[in-house]
Amino acid sequence: MTDIKTMNIKELQDLAKKIREKILLTVSQKGGxxxxxxGAVDLIIGMHYVFDVKKDPFIFDVSHQAYAHKLLTDRWxxxxxxxxxxxxxxxxxPAESEYDYFVAGHSSTSISIAVGAAKAIKLxxxxxIPVVxxxxxxxxxxxxxxxxxxxxxxxxxVVIILNDNEMxxxxPIGAISKYLTKLKAGKFYQGFKEKFKTFLNSMPKDIKFTAKKIEEFFSVNGIFFEEFGLEYIGPINGHNLEEIIETLKIAKMxxxxxxxxxxxxxxxxxxxxEGYYEHWHGVSPFDLKTGKPLKEPTMSATKVFSKKLLELASRDEKIVGVTAAMPSGTGMKDLMSEFPERFWDVGIAEQHAVTSMATxxxxxxxxxVAIYSTFLQRGYDQVIHDVCIGNFPxxxxxxxxGIVGADGETHQGVFDVGYLRIVPNMVLFAPRDFETLKKAVxxxxxYEKSPCAFRYPRGAFELDDGIFEVKDFELGKAEILIENKKIMLIGYGNGVGKAYKVWKILKQNGIDxxxxxLRFVKPLDEELLKTIEADKWYVISDNAKKGGIGEMLAGFVEENNLNKYIKSFEYPDEFIPHGSVKEVEKFLKKDEESIAKEIIKDL
Ligand SMILES: Cc1ncc(C[n+]2csc(CCOP(=O)(O)OP(=O)(O)O)c2C)c(N)n1
Known part of the structure; x- marks a missing residue:
């Protein structure tokens, strides 16, 4: 582990430069x-300088900004x-390093984690001392x-460092963001550095700082936080290591x-x-010199969804929409700029997004509500209590x-089928390719009779357009794409594309x-399912097996006394690691080759 506590300011500044170079080189090659x-490098160096990572809980919100922490703790x-x-x-x-105090990936959990840590420390x-x-x-x-x-x-x-990059x-959305911006303009900001130095110099070396004295020194600039019962210090320059370190020392005291x-x-x-923050928030590999991506972006389900909704919203003023801080990620950005009065970004506020749309x-x-599967988890009670009980469409x-790739276990979208299919009134369906996604929108x-939800993957579907005829969605209606009297591959959403890949491998092996x-998980097309002659059902879908479609079909078969053999190739009951979809599915033995192999063995 890099020992930075003995370094002087110049050495710390050199270290910050080295860390930035390492991050840039790596992210330009691997993405991230x-x-x-x-932006957080200097603050993280300050944290490591003033606090002790071996004992103090270092808590990073979302933790996408913690690369410098990783580099300082054995992962260079x-x-x-x-x-x-x-x-x-x-x-x-934490499974990766003893210096990572907590799993993070979803936003705004850090202060709760710190409060828990502070309670435990007291007991x-x-x-x-927890530092956030x-x-x-x-x-x-x-x-x-x-x-x-x-x-x-x-x-x-608890020491909370609010890293305010105004993005x-x-x-950033809302009153809090406006308030923080206002703090920048206050007098305290301009005069802070000088005042701060004078203050420190005026302190005898051996004096025990009394909390009261320090409280008196700092202005009441952050009245909002002070009303909450917190000491507020700042704004400080989050790239000035001297200032960061001195402030952290005082906060710790x-x-x-x-x-x-x-x-x-x-x-x-x-x-x-700098200045193009949104584009550079998360990137795929790029040329360091020009900043240009190494691969041109391809068509994605997000873009298809966004374009289709834009088309409909241009015709119908009753269409409104929301994103919770993911305007580009969900494709809502175009709608927000075309119809700013009808499409909103509510900030990182999934619960509020869901309930306000119910109204x-x-x-x-x-x-x-355009939302990632993983982030809808945060608005789950609102889905049940505010949307589904009232039966609002x-x-x-x-x-x-499905599997999202490099973001890994905190971001996998594998639970939505399970957690939504058990909620009364919810209609659940899924497209299999770009064209059926347009039909889904x-x-x-x-459809106005109840709430509904449709799911689609990151990037492209497994299935190319044009392989199967495109039909409109009809409530609760499935589709037989290829008939067979012995073996049926039952796909849902992106799983249909994988089923088709499996089908091709089986065919090459002489198996028809x-x-x-399935199109709808809810309501289920019981009528069609009962007509299937094949008695071997292989279920393929990119969601968790527990609570998933195989279990649901098994229940249906049992209730109807059908004599079917069901095997599900949904994902196992474990948190799924990061990596490309292909690599992760291979590891889980849920890629098309592994599935086909297992079916052949089974037969
Ligand atoms: C619950 C939740 N919703 C959405 C996201 C997606 N997300 C990741 S980082 C981020 C922005 C965070 O902004 P800020 O806290 O200012 O950190 P910055 O990236 O600017 O350093 C968002 C919306 C998330 N991680 N968790």
């Missing part, structure tokens, strides 16, 4: 988060395996205020909850990234369903099979 992590030599299958994760992961009577690094974007989520509410009341020692992935407001530049140290449905609008467009638009596209 870039601008957030470049392995860093070129970043986000690769079997390599180091793009997020903090265990230990001399440790959280971005301004993450401050839009409700969970942050639940944690601050208790923290300010309990007054436990979420896209533009206060032995109470402190929030240090640090202004940083997202992408700091890479000119191409719009109640008021007669046609709301679309909110349309959930679930992006990044149309169906969701027309049929393919059903």
């Amino acid at each position: 988060h870039l601008s957030s992590t470049l 030599d392995r860093f070129d395996t970043l986000r690769q299958f079997g390599g180091i994760s793009g997020y903090t992961k 265990k009577k230990e001399n440790r 690094l959280i971005g301004d974007g993450a401050m839009s989520a409700g969970m942050v205020y639940e944690a601050l509410n208790e923290l300010g009341y309990l007054k436990l020692p 979420s992935i896209g533009k 206060l032995k109470k909850p402190v929030i240090i407001h640090a202004k940083t530049i997202k992408g700091k140290g890479y000119k191409q990234a 719009l449905a109640k008021e007669g609008f046609k709301p679309f 909110v349309r959930f467009a679930i992006d990044r369903a 149309e169906f969701a638009y027309i 099979a049929g393919i059903v596209d």
